[in-house]
Amino acid sequence: MLTFDDVTLSQGAFTLRADWQVAPGLTAVIGPSGGGKSTLLSAVAGFLTPTRGRILWKGQDLAGQAPGGRPVSMLFQDNNLFPHLTTSQNAGLALGPRLKLNDDEAARVEEALSRVGLTGLGGRKPGALSGGQQGRAALARVLLSDRPVVLLDEAFAALGPALRVEMLALVQTTLVAAGRTVLMVTHDPRDAKEHAQTVVLVADGVAHPPRDTAEIFADPPEALRAYLG
Amino acid sequence: MIPAGLAAALILALTLAPLAAVGSRAEAGAGLGAGDWAAIRFTVWQAVVSAVVSVGLAVPVARALARRRFRGRGALVMLLGAPFLLPVIVAVLGLLAVFGRGGLLNAGIVALGGAPVSIYGAGGVILAHVFFNLPLAVRILLQGWLDIPAERFRLAAQLDAPIWSLLERPMLARVVPGAALVIFLICLTSFAVALTLGGGPRATTVELAIYQAIRFDFDLGRAALLALVQVALCVVAAVLAFRLTVIEPVGSGLDRTVARWDKSPWDWLWLAAVSLFLIAPLAMVVWRGIPGLADLPSSVWAASGRSIAVALGATVLSLALSFALALRGGIWMQGIGVLPLASSALVMGTGLFVMVYPFVNPTRLALAVTLAVNAVLALPFGLRVLAPAVRDVREGYGRLAASLGLTGWAGVRIVMLPRLRRPLGFAAGLTFALSMGDLGVIALFATDAQETLPLAMYRLMGAYRMEAAAGAALLLLALSLGGFWICDRGGRIDADL
Incomplete structure (x- = not known):
């Protein structure tokens, strides 16, 4: 369980409150732009310290843990791969801060790459991959790391609609199936509707508790109705 | 890798200590x-x-x-x-x-x-x-x-x-x-x-x-x-x-x-x-240089070797210092980085001369002093190139690196150095060329035994051996531009951006 215990996040005059828990599975984070969706994820990743309250994983306070030391993997809108490293090296960074892998690790990297459909492409650098393949390579790295919380901060926003659906399906069959807690910021309500189990609405300075996807779209609260239009 | 604090201290020492020496020695009374x-x-x-x-x-x-x-x-x-x-x-x-x-x-x-x-x-x-x-x-x-x-x-x-x-x-x-x-x-x-x-x-x-x-x-x-x-x-x-x-x-x-x-x-x-x-x-x-090349005295070749060695040393030192400052960043590091602009080759040279004179014959340190002075004087330019590049890498990849635990030396090795190849190569080329062609502090210190290529060339001109001087000039030009080209090129080849 990822727990926001009476958390307040502040950035200048902007504040965001959250006080709830989220279970394993895919949770979509939606809401108007500038509402604080990315701010919420930044706090989980350790890029932003809450001004009040605690963020806990399995009952343990994450405060004071460096971003690299948290049980959290994160994918950003872009720059998820280092262009000067090969796909294998990029994915292998999940196993530790080194570029040379032993045979066992190399086999694990290769297996992860084949699970996202990049068999045999490990030697290529990101520049030689298509946009969709780059997204897959980044997913392979997340798969390889054994961190139970995954944050997707509009990670696939730059892809076309078809590719995005493909990536979300891949997230389902790999990360969600493995029991990870995935928080996904998205601008497209359809992403949430069609893929997420639960939805967190972020609006008016509040990150609302997660609700069942079908339920919340069937009877949207006022803030969501305003956002959906 | 040099820690930023040490780099800053070294630059401050090399800039301010000569100034202090100069200040203590200046005879205001003489006017x-x-x-x-x-x-x-x-x-x-x-x-x-x-x-x-x-x-x-x-x-x-x-x-x-x-x-x-x-x-x-x-x-x-x-x-x-x-x-x-x-x-x-x-x-x-x-x-x-x-x-x-x-x-x-x-x-x-x-x-x-x-x-x-x-x-x-x-x-x-x-x-x-x-x-x-x-x-x-x-x-x-x-x-x-x-x-x-x-x-x-x-x-x-x-x-x-x-x-x-x-x-x-x-x-x-x-x-x-x-x-x-x-x-x-x-x-x-x-x-x-x-x-x-x-x-x-x-x-x-x-x-x-x-x-x-x-x-x-x-x-x-x-x-x-x-x-x-x-x-x-x-x-x-x-x-x-x-x-x-x-x-x-x-x-x-x-x-x-x-x-x-x-x-x-x-x-x-x-x-x-x-x-x-x-x-x-x-x-x-x-x-005019091409015919002169055949006429070069052997001392010019020896001087070229010294010049290359000094320029390489200055390049390595200058880059290590400016890289350390750029990584740390902040207003203080910037300030220290431009400090050498307030000094000059001859001022630093005079200060170092005054400092070492009581202990050793300054001419024995000619090359070492030239190396250090060139490294420090080229530093503001190297920093101008590196500091924005470091900022760009941080902006683009800082969060990814942090979330992967690539901090400290691992971050420098796996993220910074490879991402900075182009600016590093460019800064290295700049420093090498500046140092290679420097005729400043070396003129103050050197005797024949330590002359660098620019000094050897100056002396050939002074002796009206214009043919040989022209040959030396062409050699110096080729070494400066060639050195710049190699460094700059080295940063570009196979650099994935």
């Missing part, structure tokens, strides 16, 4: 003689004239470059960056070949029945300064022109409004003072040009006076006093320049032109004139 005051007046006067002439000529040239598209424009813009890498002594030899007594210009004047003109003295000093700084001024002003949004030119053309008073004059009013101050500052610390083309009571700079006080009179007290004067001049100019502008050694993004509807045929004349002014001396260095 400045008439010759010293003349040197101060000449230094300021020639720097003002050089700056005004360089910027004044740069205005029409930059405007022509901004509004004309032609084949070879890219090459011309690149050529404008070359003087920064050019050893001063090589350029002086080239200018002598064009404007000197036996040069092309005088040959023409004599053929037409006129009296030959002399390049030596104030005129020659200013000519050389314009040769070096006109290109810099053109690049700064060209950037100013390109910063004017293209839409404004379209709007002005539509309204049939006067572009000069509406767009260009306001831009120049903003850019020209900074450009002029930067050039003024560069010319204030002129040593090698004054050494070779100036001299005498009417064309001696403070830097040259320091050199003469140590080298000929062995008057350390007066040298130290002059060094303090030099520092005062530099600090005033540097503070002014720093408030007005950023020093951009070699800019980029100058390769576009804006569509314009006001073009003057004079543009071509200006472009041809500046090309000729820059190319002719370089062509003469190559032309």
